[in-house]
Amino acid sequence: MKYAIGLSGGVDSSVAAMLLRDAGHEVVGVTMKLWREGVYKGGDRDACFGSHEEEDIESARRLAERLGIEYRVFDCFDTYNREIIKYFRETYLAGKTPNPCVRCNAMLKFGLLPKLARESGLEFDRFATGHYARVVRAQNGRFAVARAADESKDQSYFLYRLSQEQLSAIDFPLGALTKREVREIARANGLAVADRRDSQDFYSGDQNELIGEQDREGDIVDLTGKVLGRHNGFWHYTIGQRKGLGIGGGVPYYVVDVNSCRNQVIVGHAQDTVKTELRVTDVVYSALAPEDAVRPTPCSVKVRSAGAPRGPATLEGDACTFPGGISGIARGQSAVFYGASGEILAGGIIA
Numbered sequence: 001m002k003y004a005i006g007l008s009g010g011v012d013s014s015v016a017a018m019l020l021r022d023a024g025h026e027v028v029g030v031t032m033k034l035w036r037e038g039v040y041k042g043g044d045r046d047a048c049f050g051s052h053e054e055e056d057i058e059s060a061r062r063l064a065e066r067l068g069i070e071y072r073v074f075d076c077f078d079t080y081n082r083e084i085i086k087y088f089r090e091t092y093l094a095g096k097t098p099n100p101c102v103r104c105n106a107m108l109k110f111g112l113l114p115k116l117a118r119e120s121g122l123e124f125d126r127f128a129t130g131h132y133a134r135v136v137r138a139q140n141g142r143f144a145v146a147r148a149a150d151e152s153k154d155q156s157y158f159l160y161r162l163s164q165e166q167l168s169a170i171d172f173p174l175g176a177l178t179k180r181e182v183r184e185i186a187r188a189n190g191l192a193v194a195d196r197r198d199s200q201d202f203y204s205g206d207q208n209e210l211i212g213e214q215d216r217e218g219d220i221v222d223l224t225g226k227v228l229g230r231h232n233g234f235w236h237y238t239i240g241q242r243k244g245l246g247i248g249g250g251v252p253y254y255v256v257d258v259n260s261c262r263n264q265v266i267v268g269h270a271q272d273t274v275k276t277e278l279r280v281t282d283v284v285y286s287a288l289a290p291e292d293a294v295r296p297t298p299c300s301v302k303v304r305s306a307g308a309p310r311g312p313a314t315l316e317g318d319a320c321t322f323p324g325g326i327s328g329i330a331r332g333q334s335a336v337f338y339g340a341s342g343e344i345l346a347g348g349i350i351a
Contacts, residue, residue, distance in 0.1 A: 002026045003171070004117050004124040006109055007063065007071070009056030011193045012130030014063045015182045016173040018189060020128060021067050028124060029064045029071040030117045031057055032108060036077045043205030046197060048101070049080070050204025059193060066191075074116040076108055083107055089211050092235045095260030096332025099349075100202050101305075106161035110170065126169050131155045134175035135167055136287075136343050143167035144287035147342035150178040157305050160336045160347035161284045211235055218263030220247060223256070223272060234258040237265050240273055240328030273327040278303070279319050280335050280348030288337075288345035293317060299337040299345055303329050309338045315345065 005017045007029040021027045035042070035053040042051030057073055064071035084104050091098035114127045132148035133156045143164055148154040162170070174182055186194035203210060215232040222228055229247040231237065241255040245267065253267040278301075288297060293315070300311030301320050313322035315337045329335075329350060336347040 001126060002028075002124040003126050003128050004028050004030050004114060004122060005128040006113060006130075007031050007060035008130070008199075009059035009063075009193070010130070010199065011186050011191070011196050012132070012174060012182060013060075014130070014191055014193050015185050016128060016130040017063065017069065018067060018185075018191070019173045020171075021069060026124075027067070027069045028117075028122055029060060029069055030113060030122070031060050031071075031073045032076040032080075032113050033057065033073050034077055034080045036081075039077075039081070041205050041209055043203075045201050045204045046199040047201040047204035048104075048199060049202060052204065063191070063193070070122075072117065072120060072122065074113060074120070076112055076116070079112055080104070080108060085210055088207075091332050092211050093213060093260065094332075095234060095258045097238060097330040098332055099334045101158050102161055102334050105158055106163075106166075110162055110166050126171055128171045128173055130174055131159065131172050132174055132177075132179070133159055133172045135170055135172060136341075138287035138343060140287075140289055140292075142285075142287055142289060144343040144345070146175075146344065147338070148172075148174070149176045151308065153179045156342075156344060157302050157334070157336050160286065160334065160344050163284070167286075208236070216263055218265070220245065220265045220267060222253075223266065223268050228253070228267065231265050234260060234263055234265050239330035270327070274325040275327075275329050276323060276325050277319060277321045278329055278335055279351050281318065281351045283318065283346055283348035285346045286344040287339055288315075293346065297337075297345060299339060301326070302336045302338065303333060303350065309336070313337070318348070318351075 003020050003025050007013045034049050084100050088098045088100050132153040134146040136146045145156045145159045147156050219227045220229040220231050237255050251269050254273050256268040256272050257266040296314050296316045299313050299315050300309035301313045302309040310326055313320055331350050333350050335350050337345045339345050
């Protein structure tokens with residue numbers, strides 16, 4: 001079998017590539033070059049998008065030499081800037097919370113990257129990455145991403161928008177392994193990245209630079225419209241935020257909404273952040289067939305990348321209900337619906 005594998009320069013993709021090679025497969029490493037000097041400032045944090053990208057590419061290149069596999073780098077900055085950074089900016093300024101990593105995976109990492117690799121003349125049967133997730137086949141024959149064995153590192157939430165065509169030709173070699181096991185494999189094989197710190201951030205610099213909006217004073221109001229304080233722009237705040245509001249005293253306040261038209265940040269108390277229903281748009285169906293989505297489907301739901309799916313819940317059409325309540329639900333974020341075996345049924349953008 002011939003594989004192309006996305007190499008990031010970190011321990012996960014490095015071990016995934018080595019496992020595929022050691023299993024007897026022909027492997028080629030491919031990397032997206034996303035950064036272009038002089039366009040954004042970046043910063044010092046480890047991130048997917050930042051000014052330290054050349055170090056990551058060099059790390060991936062050394063790994064490829066060590067494994068004896070071909071390696072190619074593809075410049076994807078223009079598409080990334082147009083499809084991810086622009087989306088990130090416009091979503092925040094519309095008063096919503098973006099999911100850049102979800103969008104990037106579907107459009108670039110599992111879309112543009114393998115496309116560019118094939119157009120360059122590389123031939124491969126399947127595409128792989130170092131994500132902690134699994135691909136499964138539902139009883140109805142549909143493909144779905146499923147939660148990884150290491151639930152603390154599970155990345156299935158970020159992959160729910162992958163199409164049936166993409167999923168039919170994807171493998172995740174680390175899906176059955178824990179992060180600890182992956183690092184042990186890397187150490188046992190003398191990989192220099194064995195103890196390298198994980199990249200946690202989307203952008204290495206100040207995200208306000210990507211938004212590109214000048215500070216603009218507005219009101220912080222409660223649910224009755226009473227002015228409690230001032231702020232420098234609604235886009236600086238996220239749903240569920242408690243710290244940094246500058247309106248201390250008494251029962252703590254949390255951000256429950258923002259009004260982009262009025263430049264208002266709306267706050268309430270903890271109980272005001274809890275919802276028992278959400279609706280989604282732009283739905284992608286995985287294990288659940290679209291024609292079956294009109295019927296009530298038991299599930300659990302995940303509304304942010306951190307934490308485990310919450311349930312019991314019921315998905316019916318574009319609505320999901322969860323009687324136990326979930327706090328911090330934000331418009332623009334993704335809601336991902338899971339079946340009993342950890343497979344993704346469907347997912348969409350919270351409306």
